Structure formats: structure tokens, C-alpha cells
Amino acid sequence: MLANILNKFPENFPLRELVVAGLVFLAVLLVLISQGSAYGVRMLVEASCYAIIALGLTIQWGYGGQFNAGVMGFVALGGFCAMLFSVPVNDAFWSTDLPGELGRAFVWLIAGVLLVVAVSQLHRFGLSKRLRTVLTIIVALITWMVVKSVFAPVTSAIENQAGFIGGLGLPAWIGWLVGGLLAGLVGYFIGHICLGLRSDYLAIATLGIAEIIKAFLKNEDWLTRGTATVSPLPWPTPGPAELGFVLSRSIYLAVTAVMIVAIFFLLQRAYHAPWGRMIRAIRDNEIAAQAMGKDVNKRRLEVFVFGCVLIGIGGGALTTFNGIFDAQGYLPLNHTFLVLVMVILGGPGNNLGTILGALLVYIIWVMSEPLALYVMHLYADVAGSLFGWEAPANLSSRALQARVFVIGLLITLVLRYAPKGLMPEKLTHEKG
Amino acid sequence: MSLLNATQVQGGYGGMNILKGVDMAIDKEDIGVIVGPNGAGKSTMLKAIFGLVQVTDGDILLRGESIRNRQPNELVHLGMGFIPQEKNIFPSMTVEENLEMGAYIKPRTTARMLEKIYSFFPDLKQKRKQPSGELSGGQRQMVAMGRALMTEPTLLLLDEPTAGLSPLYMQEIFDRIVEINKAGVGILMVEQNAKQALAIATKGFVLASGQNLFTDTGEKLLNDPDVAKSFLGG
């Protein structure tokens, strides 16, 4: 019956797209009605930022078949740059002689790096390679300790006298762009090492770098105030204080929406351009692509770096909107796995599917919190008497754990039963 | 009743039929040799018999019983042995361990069979504690044959046993195959070195684009001007 109806549509009728889009629209409408427009618009802005991040991941996973397990790290880098550029200038820091000392410490750092690089090239002057390696390691260790000891007094002085170095007082969008570039730079570093190897290694390395970025942002108080967090972060658009919540958030939403549209068209063009075809050729049959003389690793690196840039930009926009930079607020669950679900559920390699998937998954995610809490209360009543291990006082944190489980289950189920997502990548057969 | 009887076999990888109806019959005392140009489906036919390629139509009988699309390890239990063309040893394991793995399904006979294989391939006995990956090409081929013989199969399938070997070793391998056959093992093999292989064959199958082109005794095929013209290169 249903199949009959479906068969009546012409083959290229975007039925699937319409159904998914309708579902998303309905969900948005429901949230707007039930939770009020201020809440609803806030959720939409966050969802749109996630959509940008998800587009970055869909390039990596959908286009390139590369699994980035450390999206969180790149999001945090974007957020950090957004904070660094947009937060007002800290006079307590700039009016002292600390900037000069910090500058001197950086000169030490650069000199140290140059020295180590120079030593590592000594084999060009007839030194045996083994001796060079040993020398490089020793020099690197000593340089590292020296640079560390140069930085330590400066950074602690900054923390004591000025709190942190403050921002640059520039518009937030500059921070987003720089954040994207920084994320791309880190992506280049990781991709350069891992992309020629088994795909599993990239997953492990990205997982690691994300934790390291987080540890850095959390512990370098002079740069980020660490656990003390930085807030408020100025918006690039008029803030709620001037225009009220609904209007200001709507303007912000307009900005992110324009960004999504711009990225979307850019990606669509790239996907159908020779570059995109080549990328997909590499993903689908690496050996054949290699045999055709394509520079596989270079193309892969481009894909990975480009994806990281988008993730960084999206992370910047998200952090600015939240109005607070908190290094501990970046969680693998929210900022890596949720994005992964958006991509694999929406349809890896399908840009529209990814955007719709991001909206849908984020709405479900936000709305599931009260639901999970309700289920947890039910569980507490029933199972609390059975197990009695822990007083059910921390129900909300346990509700969070239930969602961790659901996200994990969703990932495995989608991968097993619908590996192409709600909106599969459309394979166009180019003629000629 | 033939040992192996394949009728009108069709099959291939991922829905694409490479075999388009191949017939093949082998008896216990036969050495069957499959020859043909590249892409004729020679190795595919061998793999289809051993359950490594999906058979979509036709049937394959082993002693009258259908073995179509059976799992390889079941076929080993039924008395078949298979020697792949490449990667046909466990390189990090010693020669003896390789042979033991051959007898995995018959652990009780291991000791007895090891003796038998070592007397058949004296070279291997000397190297039995050496990782097989360190051996020469011809010795590796002997390890591979020894491994397949450990289960005392009644039918041995070989995929290009002499590929990449020097002429000296090639002749040695062919001699061994004849000896194995004389001990009562039916042989079916794919060979690129068609002339030498057909010389020892009791049955020859010339395949082209997934179909039987000629089927006859090895000697007749060698002397058939049509076969010579179309395939053996004059």
C-alpha cells in the first residue's frame, strides 16, 4: 500500500528530503509553542552552530571516510579564539610591564624551537644520524626545561597581578575565523602524521589531541582563566541587554543561518566539482585512485583540514552565543558524539541531510532532558528498592548517564541498520 | 560417479557473474588442469568450487553430494584441500606449525601425518623450526602443499602453484603433484604455464570468458591446432 503510493512519485522527487524537513519543522514548531519563543530561538541558534560543526564532520567522514573522534578539541579551539579576540582589553595586564616579559618569553620559545630544528639538521654537516638524533633529543629536553622556567614566573605574575591577559576587544567574528584557522592548523599537524596510515590511527590521535587541548585550556589560567571561566563574551550582533532576548537571538540566528547557507553552497559546489569527485573516488577505492595518479594523501589532508576549519568556526559561534568560555564545559559527549550522531543519522556526505540531522538531533537531545529525568524518577522508585546502592539524590546527573547510553546505542544501531542515514548521499552517475 | 562434478556453474563477486556456465568433472586418478587467457575465470572457478565465490546457478557435486556454496571449513572436513595462489603460508609461524595448522581439524593424526609430509618433502624437515616467511619461494610452495595435504584430502585444488618460481622449481613442483596424484589424490589446478601443466594433465579444461572452450585430455589439447592457435601461441 505505502509502497504503491511511494512508487507513484517521479524518481527524482525529493520525497525523503521533504519528509525529513517537515519533521524538523514540526519539531521546531512544537518547541516554540511549548517552551516559548525565547527558549525556542536560543535552541535554534545552538542547533545552527552545531549544524556548522556537523558540516565540518560530514566533510571528513562523509566525503573523505576519515573518522575524527576529537571534534570537541577543535570546537574548544574555536571557542578559545572567539573568547580571546572578543573579550575587552584587560588594562590590568597591558598597563604593566608584563606584556613585555611575556613577549620576551615567547622570543625564548621561538629561539628554542629554532635551536632544536637546527640541531636536528646537523646530519647535513656530516654528523652521523644516530648522533644527531641523540643530540636533538638532549637539546630538545634542555630547551624545553629552560623555556618552561622562563615562562613560569611570567605566567604566574600575570595570574597574580592581572588575572589573565584578557582579550583583544575585536569583533567576535574575527575570533571565529582565527579559531577556524587555528583548528585547521592543528588538524594539519594531526592529519599530516596520521592520514597515510590506517584510519584507526586518526581516530586515536584525534581523541588524544582533543583531551590535550582541553587540558591546556583548563590549566593555563593566565590565558583562559582556567576553571574560573571568562564571561560575558560580547556578541558580534546587538546583545539581549539592548534588544531583549527574542530579537537579539533572532538576529544572531540570522547570522548563523547566513553562515550555514554560505557554507552549504560552497560545499555543494565543491562536491560536484572535480575536486569533490576526486575525493569520493579516493574514499570509495583508494588503490584505483592511487593508480590513476592522484595524490591521495594531499587530497585527504585538504579534506581533513577543511573539515577542522569549519568545526573551529562553528565552535567559535557556539561559544560566543553561550556567552561564557569554560574549558571544562567542553565534553566529548556533547561536542564529539552528539555531532557524530547528527552526521551519521542525517546522512554522511549529504550536506542537506547533515544540516537537517543536526537540527533534529539537537532538538531531541535538548528535549530528552526532562524526559530522561522523568524516566529516572520512575527507575528510582522501582529499582531503588531493589539495588539500594546509592541514595537517588543525584538524579539529574544520572539522567545524563541515561542519555550517554542512548547516544551510544543510537550510534551502533544507526551504523548497523541504516549506515547511510536518513538522507543517503546521492550518488550521481556522471555521464560521458 | 566422478569425484567432483560441476555442471553449468555460474557465479562471481558482488552480483557480477564471471562464470557463465562452466562444466568440469574430475576423478580420483585425474590431474585436471584449467588453462585459459587472463580474465577467463580460471581462479574464480576454483574458488567457486571451494565456497570462496558465490555460486548463483548450476551445481557442484562431491562424490554425488552437492557442495554448492558450502563453507570452506566444511569442505575441508569432506576431504578437500585448497592452496591459494598468494599468501598461502602463515609467515610468522614455523614450518612445523604451518603443517599443524593444516591438520587443525584432525588433531589426532598430526604426528603421523607430519612424518609422512617430512618424508615426502625432506627439505621441510630440516627447516621445521624456522619461520616459514624466511624460506625461499619454492620451499614456501612446499610448505603450502604440505599444509593442504595434512588432512589427507581426496581432492586437492591448487591455484597457480608455480607462479613466480624458477623453471627448476617449477619442474620439481609438477613432479610432486604427479606423485601426490599417484598416492590417490585427485588434483585440480589452475596454471599459467600451460604447456608444462597440460603435459602432466589427464584432463585439460580451456576456459575463455567464463565458459568452456575445449575439454579433453592434456595430450590431445596440446596437439590440437585450434587450441594451439587460439591460446598456446602456436
Add this chain to the structure above:
Amino acid sequence: MNELVFFINNVVISGTVAGSIYAIGAIGITLVFSIMRFAHFAHADLMTFGALMVLMFTSLFPGSGALLGIPTPLLMLPLGMAMTAFLAIGIDRTFYKPMREHGVKPIVIVIASLGVTLMLQGLIRLFAGTGSRSMYVGESKGIYRLELPFELASRPIVITEPQITLILFTLVAVIGLHLFMHRTRTGKAMRAMSDNPDLARVSGINTDKVVMVTWILAGCLAAAAGTFLSMDVSLTPDLSFHLLLPIFAAAIVGGVGHPYGAIAGGFLVGFAETLSVFNWAVLLRPIRHWFPEWVEIPRTLALVGTEYKIVVPFFILVVVLVWRPTGIFKGKVI
């Protein structure tokens, strides 16, 4: 002399303990990798699960170990191992096996294993909460203080009961594993399958059984490592999180698919970590008079602060991937 004791306590013993844990974990990773060809991210959560099971049985029968004169968690370890092996097989049957048979790329199974990680973490925290617990229920941890027979050494070398058991267990496990892999038919079949999976199938080796045995081994080792670590420190759900990167680094450094490499890699990563966070100023102070006047020994002289401990395995990983991606002992899978 006290400085030397400090060094032994903080580097030699801590490094051996961390190294043993990483080695046991890395063996599991490397076994799964060599048989099924994918990086099993949920391995560290099997460790937590195993420890949790042991804790559960320990709280069900507190003090029962006293009958044999051993700590109860140690008595319950076999039960925890069995449960973990059971869980590992169950996970494989439900999630990984269908995907393997469907012929998906290994990286998709890697993502699925991350999904399993989340599920396990969610479940563990859901039922056991997020706080940390002691594995000793109504018992106390045995701590040995070895006084040194030197006049200058007033401080003792401190080693705990679980640390000693862990080191012994690692030894037994390594020898046992070696014998298993080289002397038994199933062990040899495992090596064969890791060498050449297609030929293993063609030889009539029951690959399903080999896969199952691999999960049993991986599960048992994971449960043991998790239990010993939790006995030594305490059981927290975050345990797996801090273990994941070091054990992967250890497996890759040693050469993936190479159990002995995994052991070497585990100790390398373990010692690298402890040496990096060790405060070298402690050792320099007694030889202060050897340095010229102007040299000032800082209060702390560690390569990295403890908050950056995670950088160490990552750094090792990056160095190995750049310098020799097959690992020290030339792994089979790159």
C-alpha cells in the same frame, strides 16, 4: 639516601605498576586488533566493568577472602573475569559480528566500538553512580614498608599488596599467554588467523571459535587490570577514560598485533609517564655542591606537570607514528 628511596617509590614502583596495567590492557587491544582488524575503543570500559563486577561480588560476600587469607576482591576476580568475558562475547555477537559479516570497513566498527563505549559508560554510571569507591569492603589494604638497612635511609620503600599481586599477575599472564599461543592448538590457530585470516579459513580453522577465545582472553585480562588498578587506587567510572590513550599508545608503540610488543610498549609508556612527572629537583639537591654557584635548582623540576600527564602517551604515539608506524616490534597491521 632518602632521595633514592623517593625515586624508587615514585618511579620504579609507580612505573612498574602503571606499566603492568598498560601492558595487560595493550595485550587485549592488540589481540583484538590482530584477529578482527579493528581498534577496539571499548576495551578500557571492559576494565571498568570487570572491576565493578568484582566490587559487586565483594560487597555481596564481604570478608569471604579471609577464609583463604587473601583480600576478597582477589577471590572474586575470577568471577569478574568470567562476567567481563561474557560481556565481551555478547557485545561482539550483538554489534561487531553482524557488521563484520556485512563486510563494512574496519573504521565503521571502530565507530561502533565508540558507541559501545558510551553505552557501557552510561550503564556503569547509571547503576554505580559517578563517585569513587574502595574495592575493599570491610577490609584494609595491605601496605608493606621495607626499611632499608642503611643509616642515611630513614624512609621506607612503600609497596602495597595489590601492587605486588599485579606485578605477579602480569608475570604469570605473560608467561601463560606465551605458552598458550605457542603450545596449544587454539593458541596456534589464533596466531595463524592473525598471520593470514583467509588461509586460516581455508585450512578449516574454526574462525568463530578463535574470535570467541580472543574475546575471552581480552575480557579476562581487562577485568584483571581494572580490578588491580581499582584495588591500588579506587574504582571510578573515569578509570577507562584515563586508560584509553596510554593503552592504545602502548599497543601501537609495540607494534599492533604483537603481544610481546604490547608488553614492552606498556612498560615504555608507563615509565615514560612516571619519569616525565617526576620531580627531578629531589635528586639534584643532594648533589647541589657539584654545580657552580650561579645555578639555581628550582623547587619543581619535572618535564610536565601532572595535569599534563596525558600528553606523554600522546607524544609517544606521535613520535612512533612519524618515526616508525609499524612499532618497535614491527606489527602486522599498519
